[in-house]
Amino acid sequence: MKSDRLLIVEDDEEIAAFLHQGLAAEGYLVDLSSAxxxxxxxxxxxxxxxxxxxxxxxxxEGVDLCRKIRAAGSNTMIMMLTAKDALAEKLEGLGAGADDYMTKPFAFEELLARIEVLLRRAPTGPELQPEIVVGDLRIDPVRKTAKRAGRDLDLTATEFALLHFLAARADTVLSRVEILKGVWGYSFDPHTNIVEVYIAYLRRKVEQEGEEKLIHTQRGFGYVLSKPHGADTA
Structure with missing residues (x-):
């Protein structure tokens, strides 16, 4: 909803004022911090x-602050906005827990679209949705929690959204574009490797040493989540 409250952390006064004016005009409640x-x-x-x-x-450093926000247990959506556009720097930001990463200069219309996509994905209230079970993986869409073999998976909001999207379509090969549209809301290919990055993040958390793989790569086609051979879904 457009009455959502956003916090802009930006020390450039012109950019901060531009964002505040534009987002407030769209109906958002906007607060500013310069540090x-x-x-x-x-x-x-x-x-x-x-x-x-x-x-x-x-x-x-924004990346350090992002890590601290996540370490404190917050699932608030984080959009990182920066002049640093090297691939390694983008991966570092995403790895710290950012849900999206835009570089300056940027088009306000694209920023607004990405904000709306993220907010649609953010938890808003209780919706009665059945638990998803794939082998020893259990996902609770209401509490936004996931477990594998009884252990809690410490997932960011974006990681949870991706895991939920894959698990809800278990045993179905999903293309990169389908995942981009379903999780990030893109109706086009933005030529980003964000899918590959978050698949790697998920694998580290979902597939610990000694556990069978759940997320599989189908070269040339996409990704599929399926239960280990011989596992029962119950």
Missing amino acids: GEGVLARVADGSYRMVILDRMLPDA
Whole structure:
């Protein structure tokens, strides 16, 4: 909904004012912070549905701040906005727990579209959805939790959305474009490797040493989540 509260953490006054004016005009409730100090406390109360986070702040590195937000247990959506556009830097931001990553300069229309996609995916309220079970993997769509073989999977909001999307279509090979559309909301190929990056993140958490693979790559086709051979779904 457009009354969602967003926190913009940006030390460039012109960019901050531009974002504040544009997002407020779209109906969002927007607060500003020009530094990292105090952001953790502001996010901790759960009043913000998204943080738009600059990477280079006067008193903090955005990636470090992102890690701290996630370490504190917050699932608030994080859009990282930065002038750093090298692939390694994007992967670092996503690896720290950011849900999306945009580089400056940017088109406001694209930023707005990405914000809307992320907010559609963010938890909003209880919806009665059945638990999804694939082998020893259990996903609770209401509580936004996942377990494998009884152990909790510590997933970010984006990782959960991807796992849920794959598990709800278990044994079906899904193309990269289908995943982009289903999880990130893209109706086009943005020429990003975000799918591959998040598949790798999921595998590290879902498939620990000694456990059978659940997520499989079908070269030239996409990805499929299926239960291990011989496993019962119950």
